[in-house]
Amino acid sequence: MAGLAVAVSATAALAACDIGEITEVTQVSWRAAADAPDGWSEVLAKPSDIKVTAYVTGEVFAGGGVLIDPSVDGVPEGLGEDQWVPSLSYLVQHPSGQNVLLDSGVRAGECGYQILLVLDFPCRNKPGQDVVSQLSRDGIDTIDFLVATHFHGDHASGLGPIMTRYDPVILASADEIDALKSPLRETQGYRYEQFAADMRVEAADNGFLEMPYIGKAADLFGDGSVWLLATPGHTPGHMSVFLNAAAGPVLMTFDAAHLEATYRYNAPGGLGADLDVASDSISKLTALADAMPGVALVFGHEPTQWTGDAIRHDLTTTK
Numbered sequence: 665m666a667g668l669a670v671a672v673s674a675t676a677a678l679a680a681c682d683i684g685e686i687t688e689v690t691q692v693s694w695r696a697a698a699d700a701p702d703g704w705s706e707v708l709a710k711p712s713d714i715k716v717t718a719y720v721t722g723e724v725f726a727g728g729g730v731l732i733d734p735s736v737d738g739v740p741e742g743l744g745e746d747q748w749v750p751s752l753s754y755l756v757q758h759p760s761g762q763n764v765l766l767d768s769g770v771r772a773g774e775c776g777y778q779i780l781l782v783l784d785f786p787c788r789n790k791p792g793q794d795v796v797s798q799l800s801r802d803g804i805d806t807i808d809f810l811v812a813t814h815f816h817g818d819h820a821s822g823l824g825p826i827m828t829r830y831d832p833v834i835l836a837s838a839d840e841i842d843a844l845k846s847p848l849r850e851t852q853g854y855r856y857e858q859f860a861a862d863m864r865v866e867a868a869d870n871g872f873l874e875m876p877y878i879g880k881a882a883d884l885f886g887d888g889s890v891w892l893l894a895t896p897g898h899t900p901g902h903m904s905v906f907l908n909a910a911a912g913p914v915l916m917t918f919d920a921a922h923l924e925a926t927y928r929y930n931a932p933g934g935l936g937a938d939l940d941v942a943s944d945s946i947s948k949l950t951a952l953a954d955a956m957p958g959v960a961l962v963f964g965h966e967p968t969q970w971t972g973d974a975i976r977h978d979l980t981t982t983k
């Protein structure tokens with residue numbers, strides 16, 4: 665009976681929300697397969713003067729084995745417990761003048777979401793901490809693309825206000841777009857009414873090349889500066905990002921590895937995730953990072969990477 669009641673309330677919730685239109689477009693001039701680089705050393709030899717700014721948009725409450733699997737050998741005690749962790753959004757300013765936002769963080773106000781209708785992930789932030797407020801303070805007038813690593817509420821509930829203010833093309837993997845369109849999305853953490861908006865989406869699959877260590881990788885500007893990496897498992901179409909910045913290469917795992925220890929011990933966790941696939945993605949990221957001396961790693965929700973009160977961090981400096 666309880667299960668039926670849950671199913672009925674979920675259906676009612678779906679019917680009640682205005683979901684907006686999802687239109688698939690092809691607007692990116694991806695690097696063609698015929699022009700694929702021979703390897704990452706060729707990419708690293710030509711870094712780009714991109715500027716990267718990290719915005720701490722708020723926090724999400726997670727734990728219970730979601731951030732990390734505490735049963736994996738070596739994982740320090742206590743890391744699998746419930747805790748508030750930071751939720752990030754990143755601005756990448758390309759030398760061409762185009763701006764890319766990597767995820768949109770948590771929205772202002774109520775922003776929690778659920779997995780399987782039972783596991784709650786509440787969010788919180790302070791007034792002015794949401795990404796639109798922070799971008800406005802930085803005088804950012806345009807966002808050309810928004811890379812959605814995945815559509816969980818702590819990464820995408822800020823999407824609606826971004827669409828209203830900037831109307832970027834949203835880049836996500838085809839599997840993630842399918843998951844977003846599914847009538848079952850509310851059970852998988854895709855609380856669409858929080859970012860319901862007419863949106864133009866393009867599948868990163870349009871640009872996927874076959875690259876060493878990681879497999880599918882798409883070169884957004886065709887100049888090797890911003891790469892979208894297929895790292896499924898946490899969600900069906902999760903993506904990570906590699907930034908080939910002149911200030912130093914940066915590999916952003918996003919939720920392929922929530923914590924530094926999730927990466928170090930290859931210990932992905934989480935209800936609803938395919939943990940075998942997630943573990944394989946961490947192995948690929950590790951192999952890629954090992955082939956890039958000096959690469960900086962940024963994890964999905966690692967509290968020790970965002971200490972102090974600052975909610976805005978320059979990750980690169982322009983030359």
Ligand SMILES: [Zn+2]
Pocket residue numbers: 814816819898919
């Ligand atoms: Zn997630």
